[in-house]
Amino acid sequence: MPSVGTLAFDEFGRPVLILKGQESKKRLFGIEAHKSHILAGKAVADTLKTSLGPRGMDKCMVSPDGDITITNDGATILSMMHVENEIGKLLVQLSKSQDDEIGDGTTGVVVLAGALLEHAEALLDKGIHPIRIADGYELAAKVALEHLDKIAETYPLDLKKLDPLINTAMTTLGSKIINRCQRQMAEIAVNAIMNVADMERRDVNFELIKVQGKVGGRLEDTLLVKGVVVDKTFSHPQMPKEVRDAKIAILTCPFEPPKPKTKHKLDITNVEDYKKLREYEKEKFTEMIKAIKDSGANLVICQWGFDDEANHLLLSHELPAVRWVGGPEIELIAIATGGRIVPRFQELTAEKLGFAGHIRELDFGTTSEHMLCIEQCKKSNTCTIFVRGGNKMVVEEAKRALHDALCVVRNLVRDNRIVYGGGACEISCAIEVAKEANKIPTIEQYAIRAFADALESVPLALAENSGYSPIKTLSDVKAQQIAQNNPRLGIDCLNTGTNDMKAQTVIETLIGKRQQISLATQLVRMILKIDDIRLPGEAEE
């Protein structure tokens, strides 16, 4: 009786209510609860399965407001799928945590978790207790992770030879729509990371990389700007559109004459006072401009606006200015140009100015839209990836894909060990785990074997999406791997003629894979341990 609460009866046969509102609450427990969880988990995984791999398909999501997102990125799909089922939500979070931690492999982790759940179902039918399954999975995951470390190869990280990094980024980009210009995008991502990477700390500050999109042009027109691009223009139409060797004053104080605000109490009792006030205003303002001029700046970037008079005064003093630059952008400009953000005019000094070699306005197409491009900065370790594309959806998807590629390259900078993709490492782990299963004396060995089977679901899905007969392809590759003892053999998705992933340079990061296996196992273990689910009934109107 899954949907009715437990009833207890007293000696007269009357029901005793144990929980409040018992009739309206839904309850699921025991084996039914497990079954329903597994079903939900599988449903989510099935949706994502077709997006896996270089031949994977995209999903089109329509938001409540009618906006469209077309994407291949697991985390994005799941977060926009409006999943309501509790277990479904857990999988959504699983993919999100993979995204936050690693940035790539968000589809793979969900597919793996789905497969683990599916195999657990078969074991449950055999009558194995969920806890034993969970423990078995745990053991198997340990074996798999150890094996991964064994087959991982250390990658040479050489700043002069970026090819290996580019290959990894290309693997990530392979499944996205922008694989049309895969090489170019991968180079952009690698160059961007190399630009900002701190090789001593082996870390990358993502804040220094901005990905800015603008519809129009082609994907091939995407470029990496070693500097900052802001969606702003010079404040006065007659200011020069190009500044060279700019010394930049970065201000966060309002650049306007002090106006009497409503809060101030200002007693103006006669004409003289009023005149004085006006004089004072003017004086203040010329002071401000003088302060900037004195510091040697020839460009002003201001977080606030300034009124017409200020604008003209700046123009007549030949000080080009940009107004209404938002917080994060102003910080980026400050970092890039090596300037300091100045909160008060009094504190403006020559040392606090930023420097940029070349600042120009870019204009696009026929819409008279402009952007400001700041290049040749003093500290050139900020950069902007400027994405172009034929429509809004492509640009958005390209931005997501580039983010993934950036994450992967960053992960390599942090930890330069790699494994081979295309399902190669999964197959290798599956073989190892299956071998290990036979050595276990307890009934956990069933679970461990199931884990090995589940690992094979990733290459299976890859083969299926690529249009091969999945089981035949997988068994061929598996046999080859065992025969040649070569963990680098995977599924040849692009039909290039070889299934050696080293030759195809299909490379994934070790931490990404590790994370996938351990996160998926953890989540499945958690789901298997739930045996009772209670839903609040409909709120009484």
Place this chain on the structure above:
Amino acid sequence: MRGDLNTALNPIPLYKQGVEEEKSELARLSCFAGAMAVGDLIKTTLGPKGMDKILQCSMSGGPDAGKLLVTNDGATILSKIGIDNPVAKVLVDISKVQDDEVGDGTTSVVVLASELLRETENLLAQKIHPQTVIAGWRKATDEALRVLEGIAKNNSANPEQFRKDLMNIARTTLSSKILQGKKDYFAKLCVDAVLKLHGKTDLQGIQIIKRLGNNMSDSYLEEGFLLEKRIGINMPKRLENARILIANTPMDTDKVKVFGARLKKKKMKDKVNKILQHNCNVFINRQLIYDYPEQLFAEKGVMAIEHADFEGVERLAQVLGGDIVSTFDTPDKVRLGKCDLIEEIIIGEDKLIKFSGVSQGQACTIILRGATQQILDEAERSIHDALCVLSQTVREPRICYGGGAAEMMMATAVSQLAEKTPGKESVAIESFARALRQLPTIIADNAGYDSAELVANLRAAHTAGKSTYGLDMDKGVTADMVDLGIVESYHLKRQVVSSAAEAAEMVLRIDNIIRAPPRQRQRDMRNH
């Protein structure tokens, strides 16, 4: 077994209520249906003999309620019709981007994308995987763009020839629009206007003023500049050798309410005096000029024009070569605008101010006349398209031939590639060529000719190496486009092909559509 039964009978809801999901074949079906519907909707507007559409804005609410719109412009049509199909929205978006990027070709890009998807339907029925199709398309797109670049010509080194090219491009663009009757006249108008910009693509410098009445051929390009404003009362209506101060400054009273009129007057008078120190005889302000300062200006014989809008002021500054001024303490530093003559003229019923003999002619005004508002609106859109294309051509001066010549050229090259390519991709490449060939077919169909015959002839001509042959839609034959002067910008064509292929590829990759329930709107109870 009771447990299993229960699980089967209790469906587990995965999504929120109201979420719809369409999977694989069904999703593809709805993708193609949407794309084809949009393509069919606007394909009748393609080409010189394309038809127009009437769009009526919804009758309920809004300032445009019940307004009529007659147009031939793809981007305008698509932006006005409400669309629910997600794929159709992608197509609307590419047409909008095409409009923003090049200004014309907005219909072609959508038609090409939808023809590509129509071809795919057949391919998928033959059990060819979408990814294989995409791989084929990529090769085809590269080949098409390579060929297109090969035939693109650059005449910018020769100003005379370049001007002729521009004229031809303008004529080609205008020939599908309402202005086709007077296309030579308007082509010249547009080319003159664009050449005045000296290579800038910012079309703000070109102002289009529409006035009801008269005939379309009474439209003209004003060498000087027109401002839709009135000259203040009691001021000279005609002024020669004007020295113009362009300002953006408040000429009303301060917000602080103090000792009333006396002080304000004094303040204003100071300001006016300062302005007069600039030795100007015309004062144009973006903001209002109140009665009192206006009177002061009138006394000094200075012409004052108030409330010129922002764009107007910028344009004036460009035309007259003056600064836009907001403070008046440094008269010696300010550049004044100059022009030979300012006078008030009357067009139709309205008075306008005309500035002639301006020093820097970087801006100009086109005055459109026409019998109805719809004609004027459509004429403005057409002129805008032509101006956009021209200004982009000035920047990227390569050209290629229109009338289906460039499409056929690409299609022929892509077909040859298909013959050389082994494997299933070849079928996809061939389908790309067919989609390209659809464009001349539709142009011929719209003109009422036997498209099958014409396109076959055209294809034969191209295969025989006559790569400049296209369709002559006046006579209904294939002809050399060089003689006819039907020229299009290379940038436009490249953008059409790459953007349509990109969009079609994106749509083809979709195998699942998940639709969230529409956001529930709270009823507005404020008025009840």
